[in-house]
Every structure is written in structure tokens, then in C-alpha cells.
Amino acid sequence: MFGNMKMYEPRNPKYKEYTEYKISLNEFMRSLGFVINEIQPGYTAGFLDFAKIHEQQNGWLHGGITAAILDMVEGFAAYSLVNDGQQVFTVDARVSYYNPGIAQKFYARGWVDKPGKRFHFCEGELYYINEAGEEITVAKGSSTMAVI
Numbered sequence: 001m002f003g004n005m006k007m008y009e010p011r012n013p014k015y016k017e018y019t020e021y022k023i024s025l026n027e028f029m030r031s032l033g034f035v036i037n038e039i040q041p042g043y044t045a046g047f048l049d050f051a052k053i054h055e056q057q058n059g060w061l062h063g064g065i066t067a068a069i070l071d072m073v074e075g076f077a078a079y080s081l082v083n084d085g086q087q088v089f090t091v092d093a094r095v096s097y098y099n100p101g102i103a104q105k106f107y108a109r110g111w112v113d114k115p116g117k118r119f120h121f122c123e124g125e126l127y128y129i130n131e132a133g134e135e136i137t138v139a140k141g142s143s144t145m146a147v148i
Contacts, residue, residue: 005111008042012084015041019079022088026072034069034108036076042112044076050104061101061138066126070095070141073110074122078145081115088120092144101138103128110141120145 012018019039023029029036032054036046048054048069056062071090078088110124124141 005043006113008081008112008115010041010081012082014084015039015080018082018084019044019076022079023076028068029072032065032068034072036073039076039080042077042081042115043109044073044080044111045107045109046073047108048106050101050106058100059102061103061106063095063097063139066097066101066139067093067095067141069106069108069126070110070124070139071143073108074124074141074143075110075145077110077112077124078115078120078122078147081112081120082147087148088145089148090143091119091146093141094143095139095141097139098137101126101128103130103136105129106138113142116147118147120147 016039034048038045108126112120113123114121122143126138127135
């Protein structure tokens with residue numbers, strides 16, 4: 001896990017399988033090449049191997065892809081805290097871009113900051129690791145996920 005994130009008790013004892021199932025239905029994520037490789041209650045993380053298709057006009061990671069990845073890690077973190085059969089969708093999202101995305105591999109993590117019956121408030125970060133081993137934040141996001 002990351003930082004001071006809160007630990008939550010999942011409503012669904014099979015939260016991981018349910019979240020993995022929902023991830024398997026996300027064609028857009030698959031077409032981008034983004035892979036979620038960690039699922040915990042209220043938390044997901046993954047990576048993207050940078051490719052030509054991810055570039056904007058200057059050769060950096062496109063801001064739209066950055067926003068989409070943040071939406072995915074935040075949204076699937078929200079899925080990990082719902083009951084079996086419930087759906088989650090984004091009703092509000094914000095992205096702040098800190099640094100250009102200039103790397104061969106990017107990482108993202110998303111977490112639920114405050115869960116609720118009807119809405120989960122989520123946050124996320126997209127970053128890369130430089131030659132010195134430091135995390136360089138590309139963008140941070142926050143979102144509100146509706147639970148139905």
C-alpha cells in the first residue's frame with residue numbers, strides 16, 4: 001500500500017475476483033496496454049509500457065491517456081469496496097498535471113479516500129521512476145464514483 005491510505009473492510013468477501021472480472025470487461029484499458037497488477041480493498045495499482053500510440057505531439061505521454069489511467073485506477077479501487085453486482089461509474093473527475101510524462105514505463109495507483117453507500121471519493125497518482133530511483137509525479141487525480 002501507499003502512504004497514509006486508510007485500510008477498509010470490503011463489503012464483498014470476493015472483492016478481488018469481482019474487481020478482476022470488471023477489469024476483464026474494460027476493452028479500452030486493454031487497448032491502451034495498461035495493466036492493473038495489484039488489488040487491495042480500496043486500492044489498485046498498475047503500469048503502462050510507453051509506446052508510440054501513447055505520445056502527444058512532443059513525444060511525451062498524452063494527457064488524455066494520463067487522465068484515463070487515473071480514472072481506471074480510481075474507479076477499480078472503488079469497485080473493490082462495493083457489494084457483488086453493484087456498479088461504479090465516474091460522475092466527477094479532476095486531473096492536475098505536475099510534470100511531462102517522459103519515460104519508458106509509467107505506474108499508477110488509485111485509492112478510495114472516503115467510501116459511501118452512494119458515492120466513493122477517490123484519489124490517484126501517475127508517476128515514473130527516474131535513473132536515480134526517485135518517483136517523479138506526472139499527474140494526480142481525484143474523482144467521485146457513483147455506486148448503484
